[in-house]
């Protein structure tokens with residue numbers, strides 16, 4: 388078996404068996420879908436001591452529930468990340484990733500052919516209101532990326548294969564530039580799903596999926612997810628961007 392076959396076999400096991408904890412759910416083979424908002428505790432002290440990121444414990448539906456957590460575990464495993472955080476849409480996941488890695492005045496490098504509403508977030512909100520600037524690059528020319536880096540560059544936004552034109556870029560080489568020059572890399576991996584491309588293994592910092600498309604598969608759900616190997620970054624994404632912006 389080569390590495391790709393081994394990945395496929397592991398992916399299949401993840402999809403079918405991760406989260407099989409029959410004794411937790413009265414021995415049900417299929418875990419139930421939790422539809423409540425609040426979880427009750429015996430005391431205020433117990434309630435206050437819950438760390439919704441670290442513990443497999445829950446307080447309120449906006450910061451997670453057992454169904455959501457199971458989905459996050461499966462996606463984190465499929466992407467070879469340590470942690471995934473799901474959102475109510477792909478754009479909620481995208482904007483959370485930008486908020487977690489950038490600040491007012493940040494410069495961002497973005498591939499030209501990324502999902503258009505993602506570009507519009509910069510031109511209509513983050514640029515005018517927060518002074519953020521964007522340099523658009525082709526993505527296939529590594530020197531163009533090196534030349535685009537500024538002192539305040541905090542993030543590079545990638546989509547490979549890219550929307551409509553399916554351009555493919557060298558993720559490993561771009562991740563190497565980013566680590567050397569000190570900015571984070573983000574990829575919209577929606578086109579391939581984690582089954583066909585695992586960007587974290589190539590050095591990319593954050594993977595995003597809209598689950599509304601290939602991952603959902605049937606045009607009947609809207610959802611988004613971020614995955615990373617960086618635990619601290621994902622704690623921020625979960626306890627600040629998702630919890631406080633409410634996506």
Ligand SMILES: *Cc1c(COP(=O)(O)O)cnc(C)c1O
Pocket residue numbers: 476477478479502550575577578597598599600609610611
């Ligand atoms: C649809 C889409 C998004 C946005 O996802 P939503 O779930 O609709 O917010 C992001 N990236 C790509 C490539 C898409 O096709």
